Amino acid sequence: MNKDVIYVDVDDDVTAIIGKIKNAKEKIIALVPPKRAGVLQSAVNLRLLDRMARGEKKQLVLITGNQALVALAASAKIPVAKNLQSKPEVAEISALKVDDGDDIIDGSELPVGDHAKTSRSTIPVKDKSVRADDSLDVASLDIDGEDVVAKPVGKNKPTGARKSPKIPNFDTFRKKLVWIIGGSVALVALLIWMFVFAPAATIVITASTSPQPVSAQVRLGGNQPTNAESGIVASVMQREEGVVSVDFEATGQKDIGEKASGTISITNCDGPGFTLSSGTPFTASNGKVFYSTSTASVSGLSGSASGCRNTGAGAGTGSVNVQAASAGESFNIGSSGYTIGGISGDIYARGGAMTGGTTKVVKVVTEEDVERARGQLTDKSADDQKKALTKKFTAGQVVIAESFVADKGEATPTPAVGKEAPNGQAKLSVTTAFSMQAIPKTELEDFLKSYLESKVDNKENQKVYATGADKVTFANFQQKNDSASVTITTRGSVGPKIDEQQVKENARGKRFGDIQQGLKSIDGIKDVDVKFSFFWVNKVPNNIDKIKIEFKVNENGN
Template identity: 40%
Template sequence: MNKDVIYIDVEDDVTAITGKVKDAKEKVVALVPPKRTGALQSAVNLRILQRTAKNAGKHLVLITNDQSLIPLAAGAGLPIAKNLQTKPEVPEIAALQVDDDDDIIDGSLLPVGEHAASTDRTKQAAKHIPVTSAATPEKKSYAKPPQGDESPRKSKVAGKVPNFSSFRKKLIFIILGVLLLIGFLVWAIFFAPHATVTITAKTSDERISTALTVGTALTTNVDNATIKAVQVQTKEESSVEFAATGTEEQGERATGTMEITRTSIGARPISIPVGTGFSSGDYTYTTTESATLGGTEIGEGDIVQDTVKVGVRAVNIGGEYNLSARDYDATVRGVEASGSAMSGGSKKTVKIVTQADVQKASEQIAAKNSDEIKAALKKKFPSSVKAIDSSFRTGQAETAAAPEVGKEAPDGNATLTSSVTYLMDGISTSELEKYIEAAAKSRVSQESDQRVYESGVAEAQLADFAANEAGGTVNLTAVAQVGPEIKDNDIKNRVKTKRFGDIQEDLKSIQGVDDVDVKFFPFWVNTVPEDTNKITVKFNLDRASANDE
């Protein structure tokens, strides 16, 4: 396996060595220390090098025979090799040898003088021991002395040393438990209590049916019957191939020359303007250039008339105008004409694109894409906007037919490319709800002490949209729920600090209230908190038709 060899200088510190390890290209990096080990004579530095190599995805090997480095490398888990060719191994840490014999004192090895002194002291101490009882003293059991080469057993420790780390952990857990208990009690007594009062009130329907003017520039106003609208739009590029149904005869007009000779006698010249006609039966040709015939001149023995030759072209296309040379009748008096053979006339019937074809293709594009585009536009509205389905319409449209209208469709087919802007209007749920509530309140008498509980905006219908300059008009149909006026704050003030039974008895006395329910949280709470912010009032509607009231 390839490896990088790094030779360490005596002056290199651990930072320089780690940099060299990181810069190594091979996975295996061999460190060759100097004779004076320097920065490697530290277990901490060796661990840093080993950690750096692992983080860099490299395997570090120390090349050394230094006996002082081997234990340090073993502690850091760093493999060692004697040279670059030998297999690296992690050295083992030698176990400590404990010599139990060092703790044993053999009395036979003591000097005689010491034995004698010890014996005298024992006798002296025995003389001063008082005799407390004449009874035979109880024999005490002693451990057997070691026999032969058996090593003596160590005496058992009389008591364990306290583990202060374990005691500290237990103390921390006890303190945390006490703090959590105190926090829970504070939360349970001062913050947790909450009450939800649910009142079932009897309501009646208030039907709203009106025409509205909607527009993005308008503001919601019940008196003016206007409501602010939201508009989305999209531009779609579409194309469709269609058949050209128009026909047209196309071709070339025959051309030739016409020799015109003056027949009238007179000094005044005769003008032949462009477009002068010359006919032979049903075929007429017109001049393509102007000419002038001079006046009559008297020659030797006879008069001399002027003659000119001009180009002519058939008035219509078709091969039937390719006539042979012949005389023609002129539309100008006082001249006669003789035409050359006419040629170049041709005619064919071709398919052309008509305006009706383009209109029909446009309708096909609209029918093809309308459902998909309408669904895509509705998705553009956020969930807080109610779309007006009938407001889907086209705005600016740009169409281009190829070939153009009136042009030949060589194979009888043409393509229409359309760029159309589609529009759809919607009304924000909040704006619609505000309008319905205001409309319902305006119909409820102030003396009846009624309020709107539900606007019915979720089931409101918006139909029959008609676009105009302001935006459009739409018919709104909604059913609001109207019931007795019960204010949330009044209820909160009436129920605070009361129990379930007292609350039911009090609130059921209000006209229009059918039922009252109270939910307490947590389960041990049975009294409504005094703080009104911890009281929630909900209303359930017992809907009744107009006939029930």
């Protein structure tokens, strides 16, 4: 049975509540008091409200768990329900325990007096013939769709201490209500996302294709745009300069001790005088060579040559200081005759003791040591710099390893060639400019696609499925001045042309089996697979923007 629910405010008086009851359209009126009962804490007011409702042929039901109000309603024989869903019943009259200390006046114990007159004048009765017992029977009330059991009002049976009923916690109720509403909204949002926004599909088509080899000599154009007809591919270069060095062991030996020195006298029995330049060699009888340290003048023969040779009479003379060709104690020799380099005839040289020579052998750098270190330097710098330059390129660039170029400067050994190497160790350093080139993958794919399309005979019915950019190899790199070229080798795939937009249109709203059956009937399609975005999605969405087409290559139809 339908009912009207009236919520009583704390500030409402009896007149206001009567007005709400009169305006109610249903026969059953559920009266919900505020937390503090206010005007309903009076039995007189409850009786007035009940009498007025019966005059309107309506039945009041008090919705409360307050024991004081339950007792007052029982005295007025007004059915009570704990909430709007529970069964209403007329409670038994029991001893009242008023919590807030307010005095409750039972209207049944008061004399009629002026209050009765006021009650009669306050409650208008449309039909005077209507009696209290003509109103709805409590047993017939049904505010929640279930039958109501009315408890008889009588004297309380003697019982023990009676527990007060638990008062509902409306804060907890409100929190639960908020959680329920929030959960419901989240559930609705989740369902909308799952079945409206989340569904997507990827249709994977395996097409029968044939391989198409690619072998093209291209020019690396740098910033120039890619042009397959002209054989130009845009490229990127990375450069790096640095000093590369390598340590090596000096293998040469050298005596850096003191050189022996002395004086040599020259006798001229040959003819006119002459001058010996600095550095003139004098070779001793034991083969040791000494060099003059300054120029020397020798006077001419003043007598006969034969007399000069026999007695030395009339001979021209001169002297010069000399130094040993090399350091070492072996040049410390006694008096000895010497031959003069570049001088012939009756000219004689004789020197006194040569002294001061010492021996000190050390490791020195040789030309052979430098050349050997240069080879080690080339190998080391190439490997290290290749790795460094490769790291400079991005993931979207295909590196041409063959394009590595090392422009070496002059190699400088430390110490220099012929100089002592402390502990036999030396270092070779060279300033070198390194460079390497790469092709952006997008540019490479554009070139290969254009190249393959130029090789296709029937362009209207054939398309390029794979450019082979991921399998490309480079060879024959050449660089002349600022121009560089390389040979690109790979293998692409060419097959039948399939209209992707038409495939999407035909697949809208269909299941896997229907899509597979429809697409396999197209010439050139070997296999079809459909990948849905989530496990609960089993149909391709109607929105073609959420349909993706992928092609797989099946060369030679295998």
